[in-house]
Amino acid sequence: MFEVSVTAIVIDALVAACLVASLVKSREKTKQALLIAFNATKRMGPSVLAIIAVIGIIVGFIPPEWIASAIGGDKGIVGILIAAFLGAVLFIPAIIAFPLAKSLLAMGAGVTAMAAFITTLTMIGFVFLPLEIKELGKKFAILRNGLSFIVAIIIALLMGLILA
Amino acid sequence: MNPLLKKVKDMTANEQTPQAPARPPLRKRIRWDWAFLAVAASAAVTMSLVWPENGARTARASWEYFKELVFVLPAVMVMMGLFAVWVDRSLVVKYLGRESGFKGLVLAIVLGTLPTGPLYIAFPLALMLLKKGARVANVMVFLSAWACIKLPLELMEMQFLGWKFTLTRLALTIALVIPMGLVAEFLYHKWEEHAGYSELAREP
Incomplete structure (x- = not known):
């Protein structure tokens, strides 16, 4: 994806500049920083690779049409909850998610359900949960994901009121 | 005993602290992240081999995110290290x-x-x-x-x-x-x- 690579180049260049500045100021501290970076990367490695495999499975094996029929089915509160739940559990790349939401809206799906879907999709990563628990602890991860779900529903309901 | 097995056993023995000589419960001994990776990766590979058409999409998506990971993760971790130190x-x-x-x-x-x-x-x-x-x-x-x-x-x-x-x-x-x-x-x-x-x- 184009925007990802631009972002990556910007970040890499920025970090390289910071690294050089750090190296000029203190070799010892820079070594320490790199050690911290290395340990964190090692710690996250297996989980992150597993996440990538799971994302691949979701993208490859759950056709957007299934998601469309699951979300488009019910217009009431059940439909909103299904949309929010699918958004939380699935990981769908933005390049697929937004056109999907657009076509669903064109097919007559509710704004509320679409807002719930997009919001939980970005805010909650069920796929990331094991890593989040590992890094930040069970309490933090459960509270963040749980409250994000509630907030996503509130955002969706407000959007339904404002845009309907 | 198989020398490799013995080595693994020695390594795990070293990890135990002297205050807690008892074997920790199974739940603690499993490296969950590696288990998660093994299950996810073998599922992805098996499913892709059985359904090659979906498998192609899986491979493409995973590859995209892998590239993103390789280009972004080390840099952000270095940034974190620098932040931690400075x-x-x-x-x-x-x-x-x-x-x-x-x-x-x-x-x-x-x-x-x-x-x-x-x-x-x-x-x-x-x-x-x-x-x-x-x-x-x-x-x-x-x-x-x-x-x-x-x-x-x-x-x-x-x-x-x-x-x-x-x-x-x-x-x-x-x-x-x-x-x-x-x-x-x-x-x-x-x-x-x-x-x-x-x-x-x-x-x-």
Whole structure:
């Protein structure tokens, strides 16, 4: 994806500049920083690779049409909850998610359900949960994901009121 | 005994602390991240071999995210290392700690909005902020902003769903993320009190 690579180049260049500045100021501290970076990367490695495999499975094996029929089915509160739940559990790349939401809206799906879907999709990563628990602890991860779900529903309901 | 097996056994024996000579329960001995990886990777490979058409999509998606990972993860981790070494704890406490107030919450949103890749990369950053003395609410807000306020993402959303939808959702998200962080922090400390221990051992 184009925007990802631009972002990556910007970040890499920025970090390289910071690294050089750090190296000029203190070799010892820079070594320490790199050690911290290395340990964190090692710690996250297996989980992150597993996440990538799971994302691949979701993208490859759950056709957007299934998601469309699951979300488009019910217009009431059940439909909103299904949309929010699918958004939380699935990981769908933005390049697929937004056109999907657009076509669903064109097919007559509710704004509320679409807002719930997009919001939980970005805010909650069920796929990331094991890593989040590992890094930040069970309490933090459960509270963040749980409250994000509630907030996503509130955002969706407000959007339904404002845009309907 | 197989020499390799013996070596593995010796290594695990070394990891046990002298205070706890008893074998830890199975739950603790399993490396869950490696188990997760083994299951996910073998599932992806098996399913792709059985259904090659879907498998091609799986391979393409995983490859895209792998590239993103390779280009972004090391850089962000180095940034974290530099931050850990150079930024003083007192600075984090001042701007993101208990006393940082509304300004701290706004700063957390701004920090989260900086363009920096997928959510999972933010978890170790969040951990470091917590250890350096940032308050829970600010870290919650930081993660939420990281997850859903991203310029490239908003532009794409606008293109497909229109500016009205995008801006309304964005405004509501920003407005609600702050109270959410405060509620999360309140519940977090309540829960910690109730459990009687802290999951986040502070850096001295």
